[in-house]
Amino acid sequence: SQQGEEDPQALSIQEGENATMNCSYKTSINNLQWYRQNSGRGLVHLILIRSNEREKHSGRLRVTLDTSKKSSSLLITASRAADTASYFCASISGSARQLTFGSGTQLTVLP
C-alpha cells in the first residue's frame, strides 16, 4: 500500500501563479522527500525534509512538514510552463531504508 497520498491528483494553473500540493502519510517518518517526473523520464529529487524540521526552502520551492498531522506540502512559487510535471512525495520510516511513494500530483502550468 502507498505510504503517501498526494492531493490533489491533478492541478492546472496559469503561469506566474503559485502551486500547492499536499501529501499525507500513515506512519512516523525519518524524512520526507519530494520528486519531480517529467513525462517519460526518470524522477528528479527536489527537496528533503527531516522529521525534526518544519520548513525548508530551495529556490522557488517551499516544503513544510507537520508530523502531528502526518502531512507535508510543497509550494512552487511563480510557476513556469517548465514546471509542468508529476510531483511525488516519498517517505522513509524507521529502519526500513525504503522510500515509499505516493501516487503523485500531475501539475499543468499553462502559458
Next chain:
Amino acid sequence: NAGVTQTPKFRVLKTGQSMTLLCAQDMNHEYMYWYRQDPGMGLRLIHYSVGEGTTAKGEVPDGYNVSRLKKQNFLLGLESAAPSQTSVYFCASSYEDNEQFFGPGTRLTVL
C-alpha cells in the same frame, strides 16, 4: 559523471521468456534500488541493496530476482516474464537514506 544508467531502454518479451536489466552507477553509492511504475501510479519498490553482496525484498518482489556482485552494478532478473510485469522499471542509488538518483528507465512490454 554518468550518474545512474540503465540498459536496455526498451524491450519486448513473450510470456515465459527471461531477461536481465542492468543498472550501473558511478557515484560510489552503497544503496541501490529497483522500482516499477505502472500508469497513473507512483513507484513501487521491487528489491533493494544496501551494499555489495546484499539484497532485500521490497513491496512487490514476486517474479523478480536481483544480484549485487559489484558495488556499482545492480541487476534485475525476470526468470519467466508475465504480462503483469509490463511496466516501466527504474533503478536508483543513494548515499544512505538521503536523496535517490534515478536512471532514465526501461520500458518493458510482455506479450
